[in-house]
Amino acid sequence: MAEEKTEKGALLVISGFSGVGKGTVIRKLMSAHPDYAFSVSATTRPPRPGEVHGKDYFFVDRDTFEQWVKEDRFLEYARFFEKAYGTLKDHVEDLRNQGKTVILDIEVEGARNVMKACPDAVSVYIIPPSAAELRRRIEGRGTETPEQIRARMEKALAEADIVPEYRHLVVNDSAEEAADEIHGLLHSRKKTRVPRRRALEMTRQIQSDLRKFLQEDENCDKIN
Numbered sequence: 484m485a486e487e488k489t490e491k492g493a494l495l496v497i498s499g500f501s502g503v504g505k506g507t508v509i510r511k512l513m514s515a516h517p518d519y520a521f522s523v524s525a526t527t528r529p530p531r532p533g534e535v536h537g538k539d540y541f542f543v544d545r546d547t548f549e550q551w552v553k554e555d556r557f558l559e560y561a562r563f564f565e566k567a568y569g570t571l572k573d574h575v576e577d578l579r580n581q582g583k584t585v586i587l588d589i590e591v592e593g594a595r596n597v598m599k600a601c602p603d604a605v606s607v608y609i610i611p612p613s614a615a616e617l618r619r620r621i622e623g624r625g626t627e628t629p630e631q632i633r634a635r636m637e638k639a640l641a642e643a644d645i646v647p648e649y650r651h652l653v654v655n656d657s658a659e660e661a662a663d664e665i666h667g668l669l670h671s672r673k674k675t676r677v678p679r680r681r682a683l684e685m686t687r688q689i690q691s692d693l694r695k696f697l698q699e700d701e702n703c704d705k706i707n
């Protein structure tokens with residue numbers, strides 16, 4: 484009897500403003516649908532409380548990461564916040580060959596490289612409902628110093644220029660709805676709740692508000 488061949492799974496690239504709640508959206512998507520799998524990246528940053536090696540990331544030291552770069556084991560990798568992050572080729576291929584839709588939770592530079600290397604990849608950028616909400620979420624996480632929060636807001640600001648390169652823009656007002664929306668985009672060719680044009684306007688507004696926040700913080704620092 485001929486062996487039944489599993490259809491290769493899709494590649495789903497998900498990026499979003501730092502602190503937007505991407506992780507929650509991805510967890511909702513995966514718990515609602517068993518046919519998604521998370522691509523576990525390698526990183527040189529230390530684990531946050533509760534993060535598990537092999538589940539959230541492969542936490543490796545610098546030498547190991549550099550060795551893997553030399554061995555061409557990454558589909559893409561990027562360096563920022565003085566740390567390195569990379570997507571492992573074999574890991575992604577294994578999951579896709581099992582028919583899983585593989586979710587890459589990666590930032591914009593890496594996403595750009597994946598979109599170039601794999602034009603079939605479906606790319607989604609998640610935006611917050613507003614800059615104030617984004618700031619609230621970053622500060623609320625409570626795991627970062629004021630300098631790290633500032634660095635994240637600066638990165639969010641810089642990333643906003645690349646948002647139009649993504650195929651779909653999804654607003655994360657509710658993680659559940661955002662997850663349903665992403666599933667609908669992939670499987671039922673549904674449209675996003677917020678039309679692309681409006682989402683791009685929102686992105687520009689967020690960029691301008693983030694600039695104001697950073698400026699205000701700088702002025703405060705000068706006074707204190």
Ligand code: 5GP
Nearest residue numbers: 524525560561568569570588589590593594
């Ligand atoms: P965090 O340190 O908060 O877990 O992640 C910081 C950023 O790194 C997030 O925007 C996340 O999407 C991105 N990231 C995680 N893994 C990878 C990866 O393998 N490659 C790239 N380019 N970015 C990644």
